[in-house]
Amino acid sequence: GNSVTQMEGPVTLSEEAFLTINCTYTATGYPSLFWYVQYPGEGLQLLLKATKADDKGSNKGFEATYRKETTSFHLEKGSVQVSDSAVYFCALRGSGTYKYIFGTGTRLKVLA
Amino acid sequence: EPEVTQTPSHQVTQMGQEVILRCVPISNHLYFYWYRQILGQKVEFLVSFYNNEISEKSEIFDDQFSVERPDGSNFTLKIRSTKLEDSAMYFCASSEGEGEQFFGPGTRLTVL
Numbered sequence: 001g002n003s004v005t006q007m008e009g010p011v012t013l014s015e016e017a018f019l020t021i022n023c024t025y026t027a028t029g030y031p032s033l034f035w036y037v038q039y040p041g042e043g044l045q046l047l048l049k050a051t052k053a054d055d056k057g058s059n060k061g062f063e064a065t066y067r068k069e070t071t072s073f074h075l076e077k078g079s080v081q082v083s084d085s086a087v088y089f090c091a092l093r094g095s096g097t098y099k100y101i102f103g104t105g106t107r108l109k110v111l112a
Numbered sequence: 113e114p115e116v117t118q119t120p121s122h123q124v125t126q127m128g129q130e131v132i133l134r135c136v137p138i139s140n141h142l143y144f145y146w147y148r149q150i151l152g153q154k155v156e157f158l159v160s161f162y163n164n165e166i167s168e169k170s171e172i173f174d175d176q177f178s179v180e181r182p183d184g185s186n187f188t189l190k191i192r193s194t195k196l197e198d199s200a201m202y203f204c205a206s207s208e209g210e211g212e213q214f215f216g217p218g219t220r221l222t223v224l
Contacts, residue, residue, distance in 0.1 A: 004154075036215070041217065042217050043115075043116065043118075043203065043214075043215040043216045043217040043218060044155075044203065044205075044215035045215070046212050046213075046214075049212070089155060091155075093210075097168060098143060098145070098160050098167070098168065098207070098210060099145070099157040099160060099168055099170075100147070100155075100157060100213060101157065102147075102154050102155035102156075103154060104152075104153065104154045105149075105154075105155070
């Protein structure tokens, strides 16, 4: 079945450091891919998405490219801020279904 | 900005008791979902609901679980006889269609 594997956290970075959170997936057909973020005490918020191979999703300085050849959707940001501290979830939605399949989430802590 | 709300934020119950978790989806959305996350594990899909019926459910969603949209605004998840392993964070979500799902902040259920 479909699955998502996300790098273990927590990830601790200094402000302005480069961020990569790895996400790989297993799916049949052509899934849509998502990154969600959860700030303390809040719900999951969509950060970015990509619906087909080679699409790049971007938002708030974060980017992720849908790589079908490596079945990956790694999240990157060139310069993180303290306010980016949160839990980041990679997710996919398979063809013909509305349900999301999530990774375990990666906690990011950015230090000033 | 419209948002999904959930009540209560934290529910403590004794094993074997019934619990009802409540959600108010975004008002013009037609699709509703429940997910859960056991501490340290992945966010897992439980059920999706559309047009007053379940459209998809996971193997977790057994006879102990039920969902209902009792009026035009609420969407509830009932667990008839809670088990220790039902302790988790439960997330409600809604969507207009197959696009972005909007998540609530979650209800933390603790079964003693």
